[in-house]
Amino acid sequence: MELLKRRILTEGRVEGKDVVKVDSFLNHQMDVVLLNEIGKEFQSRFVNQTVTKILTIEASGIGVACITAQYFNVPVVFAKKMESRNLDKEVFESKVTSYTKGIEYGIKVSKRYLGPEDHVLIIDDFLANGQAIAGLRNIVKQAGAHLTGVGIVIEKSFQNGGKVIRDEGIHLESLAIIKEIENNKIIFKEEGRE
Amino acid sequence: MELLKRRILTEGRVEGKDVVKVDSFLNHQMDVVLLNEIGKEFQSRFVNQTVTKILTIEASGIGVACITAQYFNVPVVFAKKMESRNLDKEVFESKVTSYTKGIEYGIKVSKRYLGPEDHVLIIDDFLANGQAIAGLRNIVKQAGAHLTGVGIVIEKSFQNGGKVIRDEGIHLESLAIIKEIENNKIIFKEEGRE
Numbered sequence: 001m002e003l004l005k006r007r008i009l010t011e012g013r014v015e016g017k018d019v020v021k022v023d024s025f026l027n028h029q030m031d032v033v034l035l036n037e038i039g040k041e042f043q044s045r046f047v048n049q050t051v052t053k054i055l056t057i058e059a060s061g062i063g064v065a066c067i068t069a070q071y072f073n074v075p076v077v078f079a080k081k082m083e084s085r086n087l088d089k090e091v092f093e094s095k096v097t098s099y100t101k102g103i104e105y106g107i108k109v110s111k112r113y114l115g116p117e118d119h120v121l122i123i124d125d126f127l128a129n130g131q132a133i134a135g136l137r138n139i140v141k142q143a144g145a146h147l148t149g150v151g152i153v154i155e156k157s158f159q160n161g162g163k164v165i166r167d168e169g170i171h172l173e174s175l176a177i178i179k180e181i182e183n184n185k186i187i188f189k190e191e192g193r194e
Numbered sequence: 195m196e197l198l199k200r201r202i203l204t205e206g207r208v209e210g211k212d213v214v215k216v217d218s219f220l221n222h223q224m225d226v227v228l229l230n231e232i233g234k235e236f237q238s239r240f241v242n243q244t245v246t247k248i249l250t251i252e253a254s255g256i257g258v259a260c261i262t263a264q265y266f267n268v269p270v271v272f273a274k275k276m277e278s279r280n281l282d283k284e285v286f287e288s289k290v291t292s293y294t295k296g297i298e299y300g301i302k303v304s305k306r307y308l309g310p311e312d313h314v315l316i317i318d319d320f321l322a323n324g325q326a327i328a329g330l331r332n333i334v335k336q337a338g339a340h341l342t343g344v345g346i347v348i349e350k351s352f353q354n355g356g357k358v359i360r361d362e363g364i365h366l367e368s369l370a371i372i373k374e375i376e377n378n379k380i381i382f383k384e385e386g387r388e
Contacts, residue, residue, distance in 0.1 A: 029307040030256075030270045032263045059252035062224075063270065066257040069226045076224045076257065113223040 001041050001175040005188055007034060008154065008176055014184045018128075018156065026153060027060035027125050032067060038175060039068035042123065042151045045173040046072075049148050050119040053077055055140065057096075057107060057124060057132050064153055065123040072121070077114060079107040079136060092142040094135040107135050109143075116144035127152040127174060130161020137170075154178065157189055195235050195369040199382055201228060202348065202370055208378045212322075212350065220347060221254035221319050226261060232369060233262035236317065236345045239367040240266075243342050244313040247271055249334065251290075251301060251318060251326050258347055259317040266315070271308060273301040273330060286336040288329040301329045303337075310338035321346040321368060324355020331364075348372065351383055 013021045025031040051072045056065035057079040065076045079094075091108040098105065114120070122136050133150055140147050147170065155162045155174035158181075165172045177189040207215040219225040245266050250259035251273040259270045273288075285302040292299065308314070316330050327344060334341050341364065349356045349368035352375075359366045371383040 023304065024306065025269075028271065028274065028304055030260060030263075030272070032260055032270060033267075035260065036264070058254075059256060059272065059274070062253060062256040063260040063272075066224060066226055066229065066260050067264075069224075070230070070261075073227075075219075076226060077222065078224070078253065078257075080222065080253070110217065110222055112218065 003034070003037055004153070004176045009186060012186060014181055014186065018158070018181060020154070020178060020181065020186060022154065030063045035064055035067040038064060038153060039071045041175055042068050042173065043071035046121060046149055046151065051121045051148050052117070052119045053114065055079070055114070055120050055122050055136055057081070057136060061124040064125055068123055068151070077109060079109050079139060081105050081107055092139040094138040096135040097131045107139070109139050114139065114143040114145055118143065118145035119148045120145050121148050122150045125153045127155040127161045128159040130164055133161060133165065149173065197228070197231055198347070198370045203380060206380060208375055208380065212353070212375060214348070214372060214375070214380060216348065224257045229258055229261040232258060232347060233265045235369055236262050236367065237265035240315060240343055240345065245315045245342050246311070246313045247308065249273070249308070249314050249316050249330055251275070251330060255318045258319055262317055262345070271303060273303050273333060275299050275301055286333040288332040290325045290329040292325065301333070303333050308333065308337040308339055312337065312339035313342045314339050315342050316344045319347045321349040321355045322353040324358055327355060327359065343367065
């Protein structure tokens with residue numbers, strides 16, 4: 001998705017060897033005009049596939065998931081990261097190790113909002129080691145729901161999350177794939193379709 | 195907002211004396227069709243007022259803020275709750291005591307995304323004791339930005355957050371105001387405009 005790649009190149013800030021900060025438009029400040037273009041792109045990449053629910057994880061996945069859901073006409077469910085007095089006791093649970101935060105945490109989805117009748121599109125902002133997606137897939141499996149696919153805004157293909165998902169035959173669409181970061185420069189993977 | 199009140203009455207679940215769970219459509223599963231109606235309503239309630247940025251707090255405020263931002267054509271900034279290796283060191287900080295979670299936490303907004311030129315509309319899903327809104331207002335003040343107003347989906351007026359904000363002369367719009375919960379029954383405050 002060229003529009004997205006241009007934004008990453010102009011506004012993305014490289015930190016260290018493997019962190020690209022895009023918090024001016026994606027995960028701290030959010031450009032809803034761009035998010036709408038992202039939503040349309042996800043719609044075109046999963047066209048003619050059954051999606052009854054979009055599943056994401058708090059916090060930065062929620063914005064892109066909600067805007068995208070408008071193009072699929074389905075509700076969003078977001079997995080919660082913390083114990084909350086207000087969360088249902090009846091939940092699907094999984095564990096996630098956060099690469100950027102260096103901690104392990106639990107994620108939970110109420111059993112009320114995911115079940116065997118659901119066809120789930122998982123949406124998230126970043127895919128690196130794939131821990132969050134693995135946790136969400138685990139929850140989809142516990143719910144007995146069908147996983148239609150995974151839509152990612154930015155994948156870092158030099159980390160192995162994307163490979164693991166593709167190797168299992170899951171339909172993964174990443175709108176921008178960063179192949180490497182070399183001397184502070186972001187290098188995208190060329191895609192056949194763009 | 196009648197549509198919202200009907201959803202609260204049909205799907206809201208009262209827990210204890212003062213908790214109303216609306217996680218089937220607002221803050222765990224999110225009905226983006228309803229969120230769009232909420233966004234339009236906020237637009238009509240803050241019509242002809244300058245808004246350059248919508249500010250909210252993770253996690254459940256993000257969905258309603260992003261959908262609402264489409265009607266104001268402005269970006270969303272969400273305050274982050276946790277220390278993250280990826281967050282800017284240059285941040286505005288405040289402290290919030292969570293009523294539902296029973297903990298105190300810090301919230302942060304990067305100085306890159308809020309400044310004296312901004313006219314800020316704060317959006318959140320719930321207003322009870324007003325701790326989150328107080329933290330966000332504190333950040334708006336630190337940024338030297340102008341606070342245009344506060345838009346809340348559900349206010350519980352038997353807790354004092356709304357009163358504090360109105361007493362200070364701030365333009366507060368709550369789309370549904372729960373006056374009391376009596377014998378498990380939700381009673382809304384009548385509004386002149388509805």
